[in-house]
Amino acid sequence: MSLREARSGSSSPRKRGATLADVAEVAGVSASTASRALNGRGELAEATRAAVLQAAAALDFRPSAVARSLRTRTTFTVGFVVPDVASPFYAAALKGAQATLEGAGYRVMLMDSEQTEAGEVAALRTLLDQRVDGLLVATTGLSPKRFHEVAGGSDTPCVFFDSLVWRAGAGSVALDNEPGIRLLVEHLAEHGHERIAILAGSLAETSGAERLRAFRKAMRRNGLRVAAGYERHCRWTVDSGRAGTDELLDLATPPTAVVASSAELALGCLAACRAGGVALPDDLALVCFDDPYFGDLLEPPLTAVGYDPAEVGRAAAALLVESMQDGDRPYRAVTVPVELVRRRSCGCPG
Amino acid sequence: MSLREARSGSSSPRKRGATLADVAEVAGVSASTASRALNGRGELAEATRAAVLQAAAALDFRPSAVARSLRTRTTFTVGFVVPDVASPFYAAALKGAQATLEGAGYRVMLMDSEQTEAGEVAALRTLLDQRVDGLLVATTGLSPKRFHEVAGGSDTPCVFFDSLVWRAGAGSVALDNEPGIRLLVEHLAEHGHERIAILAGSLAETSGAERLRAFRKAMRRNGLRVAAGYERHCRWTVDSGRAGTDELLDLATPPTAVVASSAELALGCLAACRAGGVALPDDLALVCFDDPYFGDLLEPPLTAVGYDPAEVGRAAAALLVESMQDGDRPYRAVTVPVELVRRRSCGCPG
DNA sequence: TTGTAAGCGTTATCAC
């Protein structure tokens, strides 16, 4: 007989993974009793419970979440879908959501839609197939119709954050887009700028669309007009921001100031200016919606509208946890406040 | 009768989630046949297959991954454990791994160890309980003993990346730490620096420990000595880097140059210098292991050792996929090359 | 080619 017990012995634990039945057998009770003891359900004799616990410890028993999920029809897993995990904003939101979800006993399954509708649909399908208990999604801009086609069949609660699907889901957490952009435009106007351009993000997303609309509105409010070509529609990437800036600089009458709809876009603008020998903020002022954590270490330090990205994740997760636990709660829309952080890129003294 | 069919009819699909049995019933075949048709296994009559497919489509059937997993004992899910998802490096690595894993049909379940051993152990336990098929982990410094206590019971393949557990797992992907640090120290020496300090990261992690050792070795090689207090042991955070720098600057004879073990640490150094009125690179030169994607937009632009963080994730994922599919392959240690990127923070012309 | 039956590892509903 080798060091390990004979594998044929009916009472010997298999090399891999003791099961509840094994524990029950060692403890000399039935599987149901073992289950109750382990989960603290029902009234058990103290001695029985102790025996089961001891057996479980001896066998290093780890209950299979898979089996449990199949039986209980709940996975304690939530799906998290974002356009780009590598973006500091989504990464921070993810981290915030994580913390809240874990605190409530949930695990997160992550999917990156790669900023495409197809990617997002595939992600949702996969997650639903996994029978996640809830969904946290920053949509790339699914139509309500498409969303319902994909997720309508299940009643899995879904909370949107950052970018929403109109009237869909159990709730949403958005940033204060309009006030944020207004702060930016007004500040630029105070500096005397009139030729203000915008690097807008994807208009398929509510975040992108709202910011662009807010920009137009704020310009109007300040008695300014948006010149032809001053609205650059970009993707949410550094490269796209760079290209957009190049186009702006190539205009016959280039802007004297730029509002970037996101940090990536601002970074692209910075890079383009550096490459083109454009001095910030003197030749061109730059302000940004979203204050990345290294915003004040850039050159020039970035004037931006800031907020706590992790809080966006936490708030969304909290909403989701509530609807996963309650079932039918009214739709709730949370909005995270923003504030203007003045630094040098707008022309303010360093 | 309402718009929806009566729910008591035995052949009517339930409101929520058609099951394989439902599909089989509608198609007029047995569950096993339906299963085969859907999975393309075995020889089926064309007509049968078509009937099943049609029924599945009609019912919008989505197989339960949970049930499938229980039966097949494989989840097609891999666990991903990092000290901090919000760090650009890990976020990028995650994204790289994601892409590779998804391509191979795997989903990822993410856990953040929060840079603590307890967090990491809890994460591993959870993941193992979920019966993930594989593990991708950047350890915070578990001892081989502890790791085996936690994961030894299962033979789930585990690939470490960035920071490793000695002789554990199925493989590893590390950065070229020693050459990288040497590049940095030598470059500083070429600039004439002799009083060089280091902001070292967690020494519990191989990445942190190796970089510190490499620093000492490189100093020796260049005939330089590390003055007392020139080694600051930090955590991998911006704040810690800032504090470490403050301590360095408070020394009776402060260094003229600093090697930061990570981007976070360098950012902290930058912040400390800015706050303390220390001019970079004139008063203090700074170089960094890890070139964040915004490295050249900082002030001053950061001289750093760069590499492709997503590639680290991809390589680790590739290794993992192989060992999940093959089972017993020899241990493989991949190392990702690095290169020196000269910018202004070291004293090079901008 | 297709169906029957067993089983994956739990939990829940009953009896006893």
Place this chain on the structure above:
DNA sequence: GTGATAACGCTTACAA
């Protein structure tokens, strides 16, 4: 208090 027994929704021998 505790133990059978039946699901949960799927796959896979083994029969037919």
